[in-house]
Amino acid sequence: MPAPLRLAALACLVLTAGLSAQTPQPFPRPQAPKTTPPAPASPAPAATTAPPAAAPAAAAALPVIDPDRPTADQLGIFIPAAAQFVTSYEAGRGQRYYIFGTRQPFAEVVLAYRTALKDKGTLVFEQPPTHTWDIGKFREESMGFPPGVTVKDYTTGGSAGYPNPRRGEQPERFTTLIQIVPPPPGATGRR
Numbered sequence: 001m002p003a004p005l006r007l008a009a010l011a012c013l014v015l016t017a018g019l020s021a022q023t024p025q026p027f028p029r030p031q032a033p034k035t036t037p038p039a040p041a042s043p044a045p046a047a048t049t050a051p052p053a054a055a056p057a058a059a060a061a062l063p064v065i066d067p068d069r070p071t072a073d074q075l076g077i078f079i080p081a082a083a084q085f086v087t088s089y090e091a092g093r094g095q096r097y098y099i100f101g102t103r104q105p106f107a108e109v110v111l112a113y114r115t116a117l118k119d120k121g122t123l124v125f126e127q128p129p130t131h132t133w134d135i136g137k138f139r140e141e142s143m144g145f146p147p148g149v150t151v152k153d154y155t156t157g158g159s160a161g162y163p164n165p166r167r168g169e170q171p172e173r174f175t176t177l178i179q180i181v182p183p184p185p186g187a188t189g190r191r
Contacts, residue, residue: 092144
């Protein structure tokens, strides 16, 4: 089996076995709580008008932002806005696997990465559909895994999707999973 196909097969194994076999550890690690600043010397003046009645409902409609979710700038690679951070795992030699789930269909996620990376990538498996992109040069002496993006469809064969490991959170299942392995710090990749 050619080396790129072996690497793609390994990526698929990580997506399927890695998520269920390990206990997720938050990464980046939560920071220590910040101390509150001292109160001002004089109290702030009270508001003279009450906020509109719709304000609490509008605030409740805002999405909850996961403080542990790595950003595209931190990873050096595009992350679809609809993708939710699921977890990350140690990949070795200072690298991590970052797993995101989305309700977007596989074809839409593949198209988004083709557009963002300006690269058609490689369909490595037709069933279940799995698409990969190399996003940096693999250096065996300093990397545990080739930098890349793997997108996998979890609705093949009538499956309802990949179960959300965060019980009670929506969506209950993800249609598509995205695995990102950025280059280690100091290595060059592309966005």
